[in-house]
Amino acid sequence: MRDRPLLLSVALGSVSALLLVVVLAPVLVVIAGSFLNTAFLGISSERWVAGGESELVTFKWFGYVLNLYRPQLTFGVQLALWNVALCLLIGVPGGCALVRRAFPGCGILEDLLLLPLSIPGITVSIGLLQAYSMIRGKWGLLLAGQLLYTLPFMVRSVTSTLRAHDHAALERAAHSLGAGFWRTWWLVTLPNLRHALVVGSLLVFAVSFGEFNVSFLLNTPLYQGFPTALYATYTTNSFQVSSAATTLFLLVIVPVLLVIQALGGRESTKIEQGA
Amino acid sequence: MREGLMLFPLLFVVVVLLLVPLGTLGWSSLREPGAAGGWTWENYARFFASASARRALGNSLGISLGVAVVSTLLCLAPAWLLAGRDFRGKRWVRAILTLPMAFSGIIIGFLTVIMLGRIGVVPRAFEALTGLDWLQGAAYGFGGILVAYLYFEIPRATLTLEAALRKFDPRWTMAAATLGASPWQRARLVTLPLVLPALLSTFAVTFGASLGSFGVVLVISRRVSLTPLQIFDEVFAFSNFEAAAAMSVVLVVLGFAMNFFLRGLASRLLAHRA
Amino acid sequence: MTGSLSIENLSKHYGATAALQRVSHAFAPGRVTAILGPSGSGKSTALGIIAGLLAPDVGRVFLDGADLTRVPPEKRGFGVVFQNYALFPHLTVVENVEFGLRVRGVGKAERRRRAGEMLDLARIPHLAERRVHQVSGGEQQRVAVARALAIRPRVLLMDEPLSALDARLRDDLRAELARLLRELALTTVYVTHDQAEAMSLGHALIVMNRGRIEQAGTAEEIYRAPASPFVAGFIGAANVFPDAEKLSDGAVRLPFATFPANGTSPPGPCWAMLRPEAFEVAREDEPADFAARVESAFFLGAHMRVQLRAGDRPLTAEFPAGAVLPSSGSLRLRVRPGALYIRANPEP
Numbered sequence: 001m002r003d004r005p006l007l008l009s010v011a012l013g014s015v016s017a018l019l020l021v022v023v024l025a026p027v028l029v030v031i032a033g034s035f036l037n038t039a040f041l042g043i044s045s046e047r048w049v050a051g052g053e054s055e056l057v058t059f060k061w062f063g064y065v066l067n068l069y070r071p072q073l074t075f076g077v078q079l080a081l082w083n084v085a086l087c088l089l090i091g092v093p094g095g096c097a098l099v100r101r102a103f104p105g106c107g108i109l110e111d112l113l114l115l116p117l118s119i120p121g122i123t124v125s126i127g128l129l130q131a132y133s134m135i136r137g138k139w140g141l142l143l144a145g146q147l148l149y150t151l152p153f154m155v156r157s158v159t160s161t162l163r164a165h166d167h168a169a170l171e172r173a174a175h176s177l178g179a180g181f182w183r184t185w186w187l188v189t190l191p192n193l194r195h196a197l198v199v200g201s202l203l204v205f206a207v208s209f210g211e212f213n214v215s216f217l218l219n220t221p222l223y224q225g226f227p228t229a230l231y232a233t234y235t236t237n238s239f240q241v242s243s244a245a246t247t248l249f250l251l252v253i254v255p256v257l258l259v260i261q262a263l264g265g266r267e268s269t270k271i272e273q274g275a
Numbered sequence: 276m277r278e279g280l281m282l283f284p285l286l287f288v289v290v291v292l293l294l295v296p297l298g299t300l301g302w303s304s305l306r307e308p309g310a311a312g313g314w315t316w317e318n319y320a321r322f323f324a325s326a327s328a329r330r331a332l333g334n335s336l337g338i339s340l341g342v343a344v345v346s347t348l349l350c351l352a353p354a355w356l357l358a359g360r361d362f363r364g365k366r367w368v369r370a371i372l373t374l375p376m377a378f379s380g381i382i383i384g385f386l387t388v389i390m391l392g393r394i395g396v397v398p399r400a401f402e403a404l405t406g407l408d409w410l411q412g413a414a415y416g417f418g419g420i421l422v423a424y425l426y427f428e429i430p431r432a433t434l435t436l437e438a439a440l441r442k443f444d445p446r447w448t449m450a451a452a453t454l455g456a457s458p459w460q461r462a463r464l465v466t467l468p469l470v471l472p473a474l475l476s477t478f479a480v481t482f483g484a485s486l487g488s489f490g491v492v493l494v495i496s497r498r499v500s501l502t503p504l505q506i507f508d509e510v511f512a513f514s515n516f517e518a519a520a521a522m523s524v525v526l527v528v529l530g531f532a533m534n535f536f537l538r539g540l541a542s543r544l545l546a547h548r549a
Numbered sequence: 550m551t552g553s554l555s556i557e558n559l560s561k562h563y564g565a566t567a568a569l570q571r572v573s574h575a576f577a578p579g580r581v582t583a584i585l586g587p588s589g590s591g592k593s594t595a596l597g598i599i600a601g602l603l604a605p606d607v608g609r610v611f612l613d614g615a616d617l618t619r620v621p622p623e624k625r626g627f628g629v630v631f632q633n634y635a636l637f638p639h640l641t642v643v644e645n646v647e648f649g650l651r652v653r654g655v656g657k658a659e660r661r662r663r664a665g666e667m668l669d670l671a672r673i674p675h676l677a678e679r680r681v682h683q684v685s686g687g688e689q690q691r692v693a694v695a696r697a698l699a700i701r702p703r704v705l706l707m708d709e710p711l712s713a714l715d716a717r718l719r720d721d722l723r724a725e726l727a728r729l730l731r732e733l734a735l736t737t738v739y740v741t742h743d744q745a746e747a748m749s750l751g752h753a754l755i756v757m758n759r760g761r762i763e764q765a766g767t768a769e770e771i772y773r774a775p776a777s778p779f780v781a782g783f784i785g786a787a788n789v790f791p792d793a794e795k796l797s798d799g800a801v802r803l804p805f806a807t808f809p810a811n812g813t814s815p816p817g818p819c820w821a822m823l824r825p826e827a828f829e830v831a832r833e834d835e836p837a838d839f840a841a842r843v844e845s846a847f848f849l850g851a852h853m854r855v856q857l858r859a860g861d862r863p864l865t866a867e868f869p870a871g872a873v874l875p876s877s878g879s880l881r882l883r884v885r886p887g888a889l890y891i892r893a894n895p896e897p
């Protein structure tokens with residue numbers, strides 16, 4: 001029961017509007033740049049590859065980029081899906097057990113699990129490279145590094161849902177109705193977690209697909225994620241090719257983020273993520 | 276027992292993929308280069324003796340501190356609106372502001388070059404409008420790097436602040452008003468002390484994320500050196516794992532120290548609350 | 550007498566919804582006025598406007614003849630007790646109580662002394678140094694009252710101050726609050742949706758519905774002569790018949806029977822009310838007004854509550870606990886003389 005002071009509302013609104021423009025404008029410019037002929041518009045860079053100046057709209061750069069980076073794109077998606085699968089396999093039962101505090105030290109384990117989010121990705125990847133130099137060059141190490149950064153999102157998603165609903169009471173109720181441990185898990189716990197699992201999986205996918213800090217060191221020439229391909233493009237290619245490649249990245253990642261927002265995954269996205 | 280079975284994979288990941296590598300990092304940072312070497316502080320000593328390493332560390336810390344301050348303060352505005360009010364398009368505002376969440380540093384670096392670079396949209400528009408070329412190449416200076424870092428801190432700062440501000444009850448300031456507090460007294464005696472823990476933890480989150488980031492600088496300007504980039508060079512240019520390990524340890528310890536300090540401060544303030 | 554608070558023609562809209570429509574009232578100085586109504590009736594909006602936390606679209610607020618409508622809340626000097634108390638979590642109990650004195654620049658020693666007095670008054674001196682979250686809900690309520698009173702308010706405003714507490718505690722605190730408010734003799738506006746609270750605390754009652762005052766008066770006046778079917782149903786239990794009719798011979802026709810009635814209203818459609826205690830069981834040798842089927846009966850200590858059905862109408866009736874009710878499914882009933890209340894339909 002209060003009227004808002006007008007001046008404050010205007011101030012908050014303008015700063016927010018400014019931030020919205022700051023976030024949105026570059027994205028729109030890149031998308032526009034990916035199919036509009038920039039030379040035609042009078043923007044050009046010295047690395048501009050000549051050709052096609054006569055038409056305003058062209059989609060040929062998408063074809064070029066897709067052709068050039070198809071291996072990285074498919075590997076990036078595969079890697080992200082591997083992350084999702086492993087997070088579901090490891091994080092979901094693990095998260096349930098953590099909530100139950102079955103063992104002393106569960107709290108420490110949970111803190112350790114979230115630790116990677118607050119230490120620089122490059123240090124983790126150096127550690128992995130040194131500890132497991134014998135499997136350097138395989139993509140297992142890349143997956144391992146990413147897993148450290150994706151797993152916390154799934155586990156948080158699971159534990160926050162279970163803690164929010166006093167899940168222990170539900171399980172006791174199920175036990176009192178005669179359901180055993182595994183049946184309870186299957187019939188009560190998992191259905192309650194459905195939403196958390198969907199949001200968690202999407203988060204894991206997005207984080208993995210866009211991850212660069214850890215991957216940069218663990219990439220190999222044969223196994224590279226898409227951001228590494230983007231980096232190569234930025235350093236060697238024209239503005240239009242770079243724009244098309246970036247737009248391609250956005251096409252994968254933006255729908256995933258929008259679905260997360262639509263599903264109300266706010267609570268679980270609030271964990272800090274290393275960029 | 277069954278819980279043990281459920282927990283084991285998690286434990287395995289934490290031990291094998293996190294603790295062992297971090298332990299290795301600490302161990303090798305104290306070893307002399309080469310297989311036959313013994314124990315030494317030399318890697319740390321050399322790190323702190325090197326002017327370029329100190330400069331890189333200064334850049335990393337300076338950028339992270341600056342961006343943490345700026346992003347925490349700026350994102351207070353949208354977070355306050357998102358946490359406290361209902362308005363049309365609220366979901367879209369949140370969706371747009373969290374868009375950079377999954378953008379890695381290199382993409383943001385590219386976006387910055389497009390917008391603020393030599394032929395960037397903003398400098399050109401500015402020049403066309405005013406005839407001045409002040410903004411030309413803004414991306415490559417410290418200002419451009421700050422803006423780029425701000426870009427990827429916006430989602431983190433907004434979401435962290437929003438979650439914390441949800442717990443702020445507007446009735447607190449109303450009660451203060453009815454008790455005779457002027458707007459300034461309300462801000463100083465009620466709003467600020469109650470929001471401070473949220474600001475501190477957001478500061479910690481954004482600082483930590485910036486400290487380890489290097490993608491932006493990788494794309495924008497290799498003239499500005501950062502500790503993560505030097506780590507990278509030690510490994511790939513000089514194959515000096517021990518030096519890289521020492522640098523990594525320094526970075527992790529600094530990040531931890533700041534995090535520990537700020538969270539400690541925030542939880543001391545929060546201890547006053549339910 | 551100071552503390553004569555009045556509101557004039559207050560209206561407030563939220564978008565297209567009218568929260569308050571042309572509400573006027575002069576509050577009795579030095580007494581407690583309870584505003585009673587269901588949620589969304591506009592009672593909290595009215596309180597917010599009086600406190601200065603909300604600005605009315607039109608209308609004015611006066612205290613002792615001075616127009617306060619544009620005066621900000623911090624300059625009104627009204628004490629407010631909020632629904633969930635809104636105690637400052639970063640301050641101790643005593644710091645909460647002395648907050649109003651602190652922002653007025655009262656020196657530390659003086660404000661500690663006065664805060665101490667208030668804690669004594671609220672009977673919680675032992676909690677002074679506790680943190681707000683370390684005291685119970687009932688104690689928080691006392692802190693909130695002490696904090697509002699510490700500024701020696703000209704008017705005390707309370708928004709559902711007991712609704713956050715459980716039933717037992719609520720009854721205890723209600724009695725104590727009634728005593729305190731009587732001793733203070735402050736002009737008090739007390740908003741609640743609980744009629745027992747309103748009737749036991751308020752010297753005067755205002756019943757609100759859909760942004761309007763339906764009726765104002767003492768609890769007894771309103772119980773005896775409700776101004777509308779809504780008030781009849783809201784204050785005490787009532788069987789309300791919106792579709793009654795006064796016949797030209799003075800009798801009143803209800804859906805299931807026709808009764809001779811007193812009252813001077815002109816013939817025509819009207820609404821009628823029968824309180825649950827209006828009924829008595831007709832003896833074998835007496836004529837009955839109507840017959841009703843018993844659907845269920847509960848023993849409630851001093852009386853029996855019986856759910857009846859007369860024709861297709863459900864009725865609620867209460868009989869003394871000793872009443873002999875036939876075990877059969879049907880009762881012959883009389884309406885006590887003068888118990889049938891009728892009133893002309895309210896203007897649409």
